[in-house]
Amino acid sequence: MFANVINWFVNFLSEPGRRRWWIRLLLFFLIVFPLALFVVFQYRTFYQESTDVEISRKDTTAQLAAMLLHEKFDHLTDVGVSLAARIRFRELIAEGKWNEALLFLKGVLTDFPFFERVTLADPNGTITADIVEPSDVIGKNFAFRDWYQGVSKEWKPYISDIFKSAAAPYYNNVILAVPIKDENQKTKFLSAGARI
Secondary structure, eight states, X not given: XXXXXXXXXXXXXXXXXXXXXXXXHHHHHHHHHHHHHHHHHHHHHHHHHHHXXXXXXXXXXXXXXXXXXXXXXXXXXXXXXXXXXXXXXXXHHHTTOHHHHHHHTTTHHHHOTTEEEEEEEOTTSBEEEESSSSOSOTTOBOTTSHHHHHHHHHSSOEEOOOEEOSXXXXXXXXXXXXXEEETTEEEEEEEEEEEO
């Protein structure tokens, strides 16, 4: 029965004749147009879903990167605070022996390879001692830098925005600035540059 209907339909469409051309055209559009609409709808749905998946994946990656950076910066802060809290280090700074104080921290660059350099700055933001020799930053004032403005604002450890270092090699760095307090007076800043 079904085969007879299909044969009649095929014969009807293939039979030559002038008056049935519009019926053939109508049947063609009734079959092709819904298929075309279906394909377009499926493509748009697939495109939207794949875009949503990609955005979700990138959002997850960004959240993971932010979490890892937060953990790394917390670790940097902990290390910086412990370095600045060393008793002999603070005594040497109170005596004005800044280079000797930094020599006391000479092993920092080998023990903590993420630090590139360690410097001391006075309350005005001028670098007074640098662990890297020869230093091209001693005597330069960095009061305009983010790390100085951040640490001097609240006198708490501060991690700067990313910037190009002022000394060679010119990497993208962040600076951890830790105030060194002597009997509640803000005397110096320990700043440690970490390469990103």
